[in-house]
Amino acid sequence: MPFRIAVIPGDGIGPEVIAQGIRVLQVVTAATGTDLDFVSYDLGADRYLRTGEILPDSVFRELERVDGIYLGAVGDPRVQNPQYAAGLLLRLRFELDLWVNLRPSRLLAPGLTPLRDATSIDLVVVRENTEGAYVGIGGQFKRGTPDEIAIQEDVNTRKGVERIVRYAFGLAQQRKMAGHQGRVTMVDKSNALYHAHDLWQRVFALERQAASDLEAEHLFVDAAAMQLVKDPGRFDVVVTSNMFGDILSDLASELVGGLGQAPSANINPDNRRGLFEPVHGSAPKHAGKGIANPVGAILAGAMMLRHLGDVAGALQIEAAVMSAARDRRTTRDLGGTLTTTAAAEAVLERLERVESSRAS
8 A cells, every 4th residue: 555645835935845855755765665645735825815725624634644744835925814824734733633843953064054163963853743832822902002911821731741752762762772872852941931841840850760771951941052052962852842842943953054954744653644844934035946945855755754664765865965965966055056956856866876886
């Protein structure tokens, strides 16, 4: 049975980079034997402007049954409805209960980091993905007056915190077996957010005891941000709340070359659902110019393959991307001169070399 992959090209540069990601996936899976059945869905700003629909329930029910979702980007300046992006991306995250957001940040080539002395950065931010300040609970009172009050609730449940912290320790165990540090850094702001992040502290202490063979530390979010810039090599697995994970993972991506090469996975380890996307957003001002970096989408495809069990295929893609980056066969944001299509072809050339060497 093939894996059924829902493709949502999305807005702006989304369709351009997703098209290149699919090209890479098709070449790799033809060699590894993983059967992917891509089904494209008309979801995005064009549909919304044409019909007023963001994510119809009938389409959502189909997406509940697929093996993976490959998403380009969401966001279009023509759409003024502030609920548009939330109605698509956040609905998928929340209602599919994709409670883990994985954001790996790996330095593909030494010259890509803005840091003077960094030669190796390889960390993963494990972000709680369905709670925190992004659940949308709150309100406004006396809006537009001098006495206006705006309240946004930060929701943290015992179940939510336990499962994300436990997942982070499990991931650190896997990474340690693969030669990484195996260190977990839990990030919060419990010195100010006493009630919500005291829960994170207590859960972290229990999980730390249960995984005594792993290194574990706690940092306040401001200290974590400083240390990421000062010494990113100290980090391996960073686990934190929804908002802090959003911020720190973007910072980590910039330290390894920018959002253009940053992938992400939104997964539910219990039911194996997953949504995979580049982080860079729709970047509408770059759409249609052939300059968008496809690497984030290509690496998101590699994360999807790993999630589906094709580890060999994922490793091949990652190695090809790294080789192209070191040779500066990239788009301008990574120091090269290539177009979107040519940058993907540079990755494909390196994949074909691997297959040729194996055949010989």
